[in-house]
Amino acid sequence: MSAPSAPTPIRAAAAGAVEARKTYGKGEAAVHALAGVSVAFPAHEFTAIMGPSGSGKSTLMQCVAGLDRLTSGQAFIGDVDISRLDKNQLTLLRRDRLGFIFQQYNLIPSLSARENILLPLTLAGTDPDPAWFDQVVHTVGLGDRLKNLPSQLSGGQQQRVAVARALVPRPDIVFADEPTGALDSRTGIEILGFMRRAVDDTGQTIVMVTHDPHAASYANRVLFLADGQIVDTMEAPTADRVLDRMKRFEG
Ligand code: ADP
Ligand code: MG
Numbered sequence: 001m002s003a004p005s006a007p008t009p010i011r012a013a014a015a016g017a018v019e020a021r022k023t024y025g026k027g028e029a030a031v032h033a034l035a036g037v038s039v040a041f042p043a044h045e046f047t048a049i050m051g052p053s054g055s056g057k058s059t060l061m062q063c064v065a066g067l068d069r070l071t072s073g074q075a076f077i078g079d080v081d082i083s084r085l086d087k088n089q090l091t092l093l094r095r096d097r098l099g100f101i102f103q104q105y106n107l108i109p110s111l112s113a114r115e116n117i118l119l120p121l122t123l124a125g126t127d128p129d130p131a132w133f134d135q136v137v138h139t140v141g142l143g144d145r146l147k148n149l150p151s152q153l154s155g156g157q158q159q160r161v162a163v164a165r166a167l168v169p170r171p172d173i174v175f176a177d178e179p180t181g182a183l184d185s186r187t188g189i190e191i192l193g194f195m196r197r198a199v200d201d202t203g204q205t206i207v208m209v210t211h212d213p214h215a216a217s218y219a220n221r222v223l224f225l226a227d228g229q230i231v232d233t234m235e236a237p238t239a240d241r242v243l244d245r246m247k248r249f250e251g
Contacts, residue, residue: 013040013076014173014205015064020073022059032072033059035228041173044203046196048216048241051225052249057178057209063071064162064207065098065175066090077205078172093126099166101176107150107159107165113157114146117164124171128168136164139194163191167198175200176208180215192218224249 004037022034033056041047049057060066064075066082075082077097082090099120100106107116117137120127137143140160150158159179166174176195180188196218198204208219216222217239224232226249234241 012043014043014078015207016040016076017060018071018074018076020060020063020075021071022056022063023071032228034063034073036073037225037228037230039223039230041065041205041207042220043172043205044199045135045210046199047205048219048237049207049209049223049225050211050213050216050246051231052220053211056228057225057226059228061175061177061207061209065100066094067100067103068175071205086241090118095120097172099169099171099174101162101166101179103172103178103181105155105162107158107161109150112147112149113142113153113161114160117146117168119144120169123168126169128132129170132170136167138195140164141190144223147151156183156191159183159187159191163194167204170202170204173205173207176206178210179208180210180212189214213239213246216242 016039018038020034020037021032024031024033037060049060050133051057059068063070063151066077069084077093080093082093085093108119111119118128137146140163142164143155145153145157148159153161159182163179180191183191195206195208199206208215210216217237219237220235222234222237222242223230224245230243234245
Protein backbone atom coordinates (compact mmCIF):
# COMPACT_ATOMS: atom_id res chain seq x y z
CA MET A 1 0.00 0.00 0.00
CA SER A 2 1.36 3.42 -0.89
CA ALA A 3 0.85 6.38 1.42
CA PRO A 4 -2.35 8.25 0.58
CA SER A 5 -0.46 11.51 0.24
CA ALA A 6 2.13 10.13 -2.22
CA PRO A 7 2.20 12.33 -5.30
CA THR A 8 0.95 10.74 -8.49
CA PRO A 9 3.84 10.42 -10.97
CA ILE A 10 3.26 12.68 -13.92
CA ARG A 11 3.67 10.87 -17.21
CA ALA A 12 2.75 12.45 -20.49
CA ALA A 13 -0.32 10.65 -21.79
CA ALA A 14 -0.39 9.58 -25.43
CA ALA A 15 -4.11 8.87 -25.11
CA GLY A 16 -6.76 8.42 -22.47
CA ALA A 17 -10.34 8.77 -21.35
CA VAL A 18 -12.24 10.70 -18.70
CA GLU A 19 -15.47 9.29 -17.22
CA ALA A 20 -15.97 7.29 -20.39
CA ARG A 21 -19.35 5.63 -20.73
CA LYS A 22 -20.65 3.50 -23.55
CA THR A 23 -24.14 2.07 -23.43
CA TYR A 24 -25.58 -0.28 -26.01
CA GLY A 25 -29.34 -0.59 -26.26
CA LYS A 26 -31.99 1.13 -24.18
CA GLY A 27 -34.09 0.63 -21.05
CA GLU A 28 -34.02 -2.84 -19.56
CA ALA A 29 -31.95 -4.14 -22.45
CA ALA A 30 -29.20 -1.52 -21.95
CA VAL A 31 -25.66 -2.87 -21.67
CA HIS A 32 -23.14 -0.58 -19.97
CA ALA A 33 -20.04 -1.68 -21.84
CA LEU A 34 -18.08 1.19 -20.26
CA ALA A 35 -19.42 2.39 -16.92
CA GLY A 36 -17.24 5.44 -16.21
CA VAL A 37 -13.63 4.74 -17.14
CA SER A 38 -10.88 7.29 -16.55
CA VAL A 39 -7.49 6.21 -17.81
CA ALA A 40 -4.24 7.59 -19.20
CA PHE A 41 -1.97 5.64 -21.52
CA PRO A 42 1.57 6.97 -20.93
CA ALA A 43 3.65 7.86 -23.96
CA HIS A 44 6.51 5.55 -24.94
CA GLU A 45 5.14 2.70 -22.86
CA PHE A 46 3.36 -0.57 -23.54
CA THR A 47 0.02 -0.92 -21.74
CA ALA A 48 -2.05 -4.11 -21.75
CA ILE A 49 -5.80 -4.20 -21.10
CA MET A 50 -7.15 -7.42 -19.62
CA GLY A 51 -10.39 -8.66 -18.13
CA PRO A 52 -13.07 -11.29 -18.58
CA SER A 53 -14.85 -11.67 -21.89
CA GLY A 54 -17.45 -8.91 -22.22
CA SER A 55 -15.78 -6.64 -19.65
CA GLY A 56 -15.43 -3.79 -22.18
CA LYS A 57 -11.82 -4.17 -23.37
CA SER A 58 -12.53 -3.82 -27.08
CA THR A 59 -15.07 -1.07 -26.47
CA LEU A 60 -12.54 0.96 -24.48
CA MET A 61 -9.88 0.54 -27.13
CA GLN A 62 -12.24 1.35 -30.01
CA CYS A 63 -13.60 4.48 -28.31
CA VAL A 64 -10.15 5.82 -27.41
CA ALA A 65 -8.88 4.99 -30.90
CA GLY A 66 -11.71 6.89 -32.59
CA LEU A 67 -13.26 3.79 -34.17
CA ASP A 68 -16.42 4.16 -32.07
CA ARG A 69 -18.08 6.95 -30.10
CA LEU A 70 -18.64 7.21 -26.36
CA THR A 71 -22.16 7.70 -25.05
CA SER A 72 -20.74 10.27 -22.62
CA GLY A 73 -17.38 11.37 -21.25
CA GLN A 74 -14.25 12.21 -23.18
CA ALA A 75 -11.60 10.33 -25.13
CA PHE A 76 -8.22 11.87 -25.87
CA ILE A 77 -5.46 11.34 -28.39
CA GLY A 78 -2.67 13.47 -26.95
CA ASP A 79 -4.52 16.59 -25.87
CA VAL A 80 -7.18 16.36 -28.59
CA ASP A 81 -10.65 15.57 -27.26
CA ILE A 82 -11.77 13.26 -30.06
CA SER A 83 -15.39 13.26 -28.87
CA ARG A 84 -15.51 16.79 -30.33
CA LEU A 85 -14.25 15.82 -33.77
CA ASP A 86 -16.52 15.23 -36.74
CA LYS A 87 -16.23 12.13 -38.91
CA ASN A 88 -13.72 13.62 -41.36
CA GLN A 89 -11.51 15.03 -38.62
CA LEU A 90 -11.53 11.65 -36.89
CA THR A 91 -10.59 9.85 -40.08
CA LEU A 92 -7.65 12.20 -40.61
CA LEU A 93 -6.51 11.89 -37.00
CA ARG A 94 -6.60 8.09 -37.20
CA ARG A 95 -4.73 8.16 -40.50
CA ASP A 96 -2.02 10.58 -39.36
CA ARG A 97 -1.47 9.59 -35.74
CA LEU A 98 -2.68 6.06 -35.03
CA GLY A 99 -1.76 2.52 -36.01
CA PHE A 100 -3.99 -0.55 -35.65
CA ILE A 101 -3.40 -4.27 -35.30
CA PHE A 102 -6.39 -6.61 -35.05
CA GLN A 103 -6.79 -10.32 -34.44
CA GLN A 104 -7.98 -10.65 -38.02
CA TYR A 105 -5.23 -9.03 -39.97
CA ASN A 106 -7.49 -6.94 -42.26
CA LEU A 107 -5.08 -6.99 -45.19
CA ILE A 108 -6.22 -6.00 -48.69
CA PRO A 109 -6.27 -9.31 -50.64
CA SER A 110 -5.35 -7.76 -53.99
CA LEU A 111 -2.27 -5.93 -52.67
CA SER A 112 1.17 -7.44 -52.06
CA ALA A 113 2.67 -7.55 -48.59
CA ARG A 114 4.77 -4.49 -49.42
CA GLU A 115 1.76 -2.58 -50.76
CA ASN A 116 -0.27 -3.51 -47.68
CA ILE A 117 2.48 -2.29 -45.36
CA LEU A 118 2.79 0.99 -47.25
CA LEU A 119 -0.96 1.52 -47.68
CA PRO A 120 -1.45 3.95 -44.74
CA LEU A 121 1.39 6.11 -46.08
CA THR A 122 0.12 5.81 -49.66
CA LEU A 123 -3.33 6.98 -48.54
CA ALA A 124 -1.75 9.87 -46.64
CA GLY A 125 0.41 10.79 -49.63
CA THR A 126 3.58 10.39 -47.55
CA ASP A 127 6.85 8.71 -48.45
CA PRO A 128 8.18 6.03 -46.11
CA ASP A 129 11.53 6.42 -44.37
CA PRO A 130 13.39 3.73 -46.35
CA ALA A 131 15.80 2.82 -43.53
CA TRP A 132 12.96 2.44 -41.03
CA PHE A 133 10.88 0.46 -43.54
CA ASP A 134 13.80 -1.92 -44.07
CA GLN A 135 14.39 -2.25 -40.34
CA VAL A 136 10.74 -3.03 -39.57
CA VAL A 137 10.43 -5.51 -42.43
CA HIS A 138 13.69 -7.17 -41.42
CA THR A 139 12.70 -7.36 -37.77
CA VAL A 140 9.28 -8.85 -38.41
CA GLY A 141 11.01 -11.35 -40.68
CA LEU A 142 9.26 -10.64 -43.97
CA GLY A 143 12.29 -9.93 -46.11
CA ASP A 144 11.68 -12.34 -48.98
CA ARG A 145 7.87 -12.33 -48.88
CA LEU A 146 7.18 -8.71 -49.73
CA LYS A 147 5.93 -9.47 -53.25
CA ASN A 148 3.46 -12.11 -52.04
CA LEU A 149 -0.29 -11.58 -51.78
CA PRO A 150 -1.88 -12.21 -48.38
CA SER A 151 -3.38 -15.47 -49.69
CA GLN A 152 0.18 -16.71 -50.31
CA LEU A 153 1.22 -16.08 -46.70
CA SER A 154 0.62 -18.05 -43.50
CA GLY A 155 -1.47 -16.53 -40.72
CA GLY A 156 1.66 -15.63 -38.80
CA GLN A 157 3.19 -13.97 -41.85
CA GLN A 158 -0.02 -12.02 -42.49
CA GLN A 159 0.06 -10.74 -38.91
CA ARG A 160 3.69 -9.70 -39.40
CA VAL A 161 2.49 -7.64 -42.38
CA ALA A 162 -0.22 -6.10 -40.21
CA VAL A 163 2.30 -5.25 -37.46
CA ALA A 164 4.68 -3.71 -39.99
CA ARG A 165 1.79 -1.74 -41.52
CA ALA A 166 0.99 -0.31 -38.07
CA LEU A 167 4.61 0.59 -37.22
CA VAL A 168 6.12 1.83 -40.48
CA PRO A 169 4.31 5.21 -40.39
CA ARG A 170 5.67 5.77 -36.83
CA PRO A 171 2.24 6.59 -35.38
CA ASP A 172 1.92 8.36 -32.04
CA ILE A 173 0.24 5.26 -30.69
CA VAL A 174 -0.49 1.71 -31.83
CA PHE A 175 -3.74 0.06 -30.73
CA ALA A 176 -3.78 -3.73 -30.87
CA ASP A 177 -6.83 -5.91 -30.09
CA GLU A 178 -5.80 -9.53 -29.44
CA PRO A 179 -2.94 -9.24 -31.96
CA THR A 180 -1.66 -12.74 -31.21
CA GLY A 181 -5.07 -14.35 -30.77
CA ALA A 182 -4.96 -16.18 -34.10
CA LEU A 183 -1.28 -17.14 -34.03
CA ASP A 184 0.62 -20.20 -32.87
CA SER A 185 2.51 -19.48 -29.67
CA ARG A 186 5.95 -19.25 -31.26
CA THR A 187 4.84 -16.69 -33.85
CA GLY A 188 2.93 -14.85 -31.14
CA ILE A 189 6.08 -14.58 -29.03
CA GLU A 190 8.00 -13.15 -32.00
CA ILE A 191 5.32 -10.55 -32.67
CA LEU A 192 5.16 -9.56 -28.98
CA GLY A 193 8.94 -9.35 -28.77
CA PHE A 194 8.94 -7.04 -31.75
CA MET A 195 6.24 -4.82 -30.25
CA ARG A 196 8.26 -4.69 -27.02
CA ARG A 197 11.41 -3.65 -28.92
CA ALA A 198 9.49 -0.97 -30.80
CA VAL A 199 8.71 0.56 -27.40
CA ASP A 200 12.22 0.12 -25.95
CA ASP A 201 14.24 1.04 -29.03
CA THR A 202 12.10 3.64 -30.80
CA GLY A 203 9.79 5.01 -28.08
CA GLN A 204 6.64 3.65 -29.70
CA THR A 205 3.50 3.82 -27.53
CA ILE A 206 1.37 0.65 -27.58
CA VAL A 207 -2.00 -0.21 -26.07
CA MET A 208 -2.89 -3.89 -26.41
CA VAL A 209 -6.06 -5.77 -25.49
CA THR A 210 -5.40 -9.40 -24.63
CA HIS A 211 -6.77 -12.23 -22.55
CA ASP A 212 -3.43 -14.05 -22.55
CA PRO A 213 -1.33 -13.55 -19.36
CA HIS A 214 1.86 -14.33 -21.25
CA ALA A 215 1.10 -11.66 -23.86
CA ALA A 216 0.31 -9.18 -21.08
CA SER A 217 3.70 -9.84 -19.48
CA TYR A 218 5.36 -7.98 -22.38
CA ALA A 219 3.67 -4.76 -21.24
CA ASN A 220 4.94 -2.18 -18.75
CA ARG A 221 1.57 -2.21 -17.03
CA VAL A 222 -1.69 -4.11 -17.09
CA LEU A 223 -5.10 -2.53 -16.55
CA PHE A 224 -7.82 -4.93 -15.45
CA LEU A 225 -11.38 -4.26 -16.55
CA ALA A 226 -14.51 -5.83 -15.08
CA ASP A 227 -18.09 -4.86 -15.91
CA GLY A 228 -16.98 -1.77 -17.77
CA GLN A 229 -14.75 -0.38 -15.04
CA ILE A 230 -11.03 -0.44 -14.28
CA VAL A 231 -10.73 -2.52 -11.13
CA ASP A 232 -6.97 -2.95 -10.83
CA THR A 233 -3.60 -2.11 -12.36
CA MET A 234 -0.32 -4.02 -12.23
CA GLU A 235 3.13 -2.58 -12.93
CA ALA A 236 5.93 -4.73 -14.37
CA PRO A 237 3.63 -7.71 -14.85
CA THR A 238 4.77 -11.31 -15.01
CA ALA A 239 2.63 -14.03 -16.58
CA ASP A 240 2.25 -15.78 -13.21
CA ARG A 241 1.09 -12.68 -11.37
CA VAL A 242 -1.33 -11.79 -14.18
CA LEU A 243 -2.71 -15.35 -14.17
CA ASP A 244 -3.24 -15.17 -10.40
CA ARG A 245 -5.06 -11.86 -10.75
CA MET A 246 -7.25 -13.19 -13.56
CA LYS A 247 -8.24 -16.21 -11.44
CA ARG A 248 -9.83 -13.85 -8.94
CA PHE A 249 -12.37 -12.85 -11.62
CA GLU A 250 -13.64 -16.42 -11.83
CA GLY A 251 -16.21 -18.22 -9.73
P1 ADP B 1 -14.47 -7.54 -24.40
O1 ADP B 1 -13.66 -7.01 -25.52
O2 ADP B 1 -13.91 -7.28 -23.04
O3 ADP B 1 -14.80 -9.00 -24.56
P2 ADP B 1 -16.55 -5.82 -25.46
O4 ADP B 1 -15.99 -4.45 -25.31
O5 ADP B 1 -16.51 -6.42 -26.82
O6 ADP B 1 -15.89 -6.79 -24.38
O7 ADP B 1 -18.07 -5.80 -24.99
C1 ADP B 1 -18.50 -5.25 -23.75
C2 ADP B 1 -20.00 -5.45 -23.59
O8 ADP B 1 -20.70 -4.70 -24.57
C3 ADP B 1 -20.45 -6.90 -23.76
O9 ADP B 1 -21.52 -7.16 -22.89
C4 ADP B 1 -20.90 -6.93 -25.20
O10 ADP B 1 -21.87 -7.93 -25.39
C5 ADP B 1 -21.49 -5.55 -25.38
N1 ADP B 1 -21.37 -5.08 -26.78
C6 ADP B 1 -20.22 -4.85 -27.46
N2 ADP B 1 -20.49 -4.38 -28.70
C7 ADP B 1 -21.85 -4.32 -28.79
C8 ADP B 1 -22.75 -3.91 -29.83
N3 ADP B 1 -22.30 -3.46 -31.01
N4 ADP B 1 -24.07 -3.97 -29.56
C9 ADP B 1 -24.54 -4.39 -28.36
N5 ADP B 1 -23.74 -4.79 -27.35
C10 ADP B 1 -22.41 -4.76 -27.56
MG1 MG C 1 -12.82 -7.93 -27.24
